[in-house]
Amino acid sequence: MIKVDERKRSGEERRRILLQWLKESEEPLTGQILAEKLNVSRQVIVQDISLLKAKNEPIIATAQGYVYLREKESAHSFKRIIACNHTPAQTEAELNLIVDHGVFIRDVIIEHPIYGEMTASLVIKNRRDVKQFIQKMEDSKASYLSDLTEGTHLHTLEADTIEQLDEVCLAFKKAGFLLEKENESEVNP
CATH class of the missing domain: 3.30.1340.20 (3H domain)
Structure with missing residues (x-):
C-alpha cells in the first residue's frame, strides 16, 4: 500500500482507495494501518467503512481488522x-x-x-x-x-x-x- 496525501483527494476518492486495498488484501487490515496509510484519523476510517457498508459493500470488522468478503x-x-x-x-x-x-x-x-x-x-x-x-x-x-x-x-x-x-x-x-x-x-x- 502506498501512503496517500489526504489534502489531494476527496472523501469519495479516499473511500475508493480504501475499498481497493480491502479487495486486494489477503489479510485483514486494521483501522490504524489504513488511517496511517491514508493520513487520516482512525475515526475517519470507521466513518468511511460505514459509508461503504451503506453502499452494500461486503466489508466486515473482525478482531484482526477489516475484511472484504469474497465469494x-x-x-x-x-x-x-x-x-x-x-x-x-x-x-x-x-x-x-x-x-x-x-x-x-x-x-x-x-x-x-x-x-x-x-x-x-x-x-x-x-x-x-x-x-x-x-x-x-x-x-x-x-x-x-x-x-x-x-x-x-x-x-x-x-x-x-x-x-x-x-x-x-x-x-x-x-x-x-x-x-x-x-x-x-x-x-x-
Missing part, C-alpha cells in the same frame, strides 16, 4: 449454527477445536436481554487466526460477548463436508461445550 470465503457447502457454553478461559480451546477440524468460524451470536440478538464477525480459519484473536482480546482487556450471557453463545460454522460439522459437534459434546442438540440449525445452500 471464496463463503464457498463452503455446509453451514451450521451451534449453541455453546463455556468459561472465558476455555475460549482458545473451543476455537482451536473447531479450526482443527477444518471448519471456518463465521461469527459469534448472543441473545442479550435488552438489545436482543447481537452478532460479531469472527472470520477465523486456522490456529494463527485464533492466536491473533485471543491476543487482541488480552491486549485490549475486552470482555467476550458470551460474558453477557454467562457463557452461552452461538457460532455459525462453515465446512466443506457435513462430516466435519458432525465431528466438531461430537468433540464439543465430549469437551462439555455443546448445549442441547435442539439448539442447532443447519443450512445447506
Whole structure:
C-alpha cells in the first residue's frame, strides 16, 4: 500500500482507495494501518467503512481488522449454527477445536436481554487466526460477548463436508461445550 496525501483527494476518492486495498488484501487490515496509510484519523476510517457498508459493500470488522468478503470465503457447502457454553478461559480451546477440524468460524451470536440478538464477525480459519484473536482480546482487556450471557453463545460454522460439522459437534459434546442438540440449525445452500 502506498501512503496517500489526504489534502489531494476527496472523501469519495479516499473511500475508493480504501475499498481497493480491502479487495486486494489477503489479510485483514486494521483501522490504524489504513488511517496511517491514508493520513487520516482512525475515526475517519470507521466513518468511511460505514459509508461503504451503506453502499452494500461486503466489508466486515473482525478482531484482526477489516475484511472484504469474497465469494471464496463463503464457498463452503455446509453451514451450521451451534449453541455453546463455556468459561472465558476455555475460549482458545473451543476455537482451536473447531479450526482443527477444518471448519471456518463465521461469527459469534448472543441473545442479550435488552438489545436482543447481537452478532460479531469472527472470520477465523486456522490456529494463527485464533492466536491473533485471543491476543487482541488480552491486549485490549475486552470482555467476550458470551460474558453477557454467562457463557452461552452461538457460532455459525462453515465446512466443506457435513462430516466435519458432525465431528466438531461430537468433540464439543465430549469437551462439555455443546448445549442441547435442539439448539442447532443447519443450512445447506
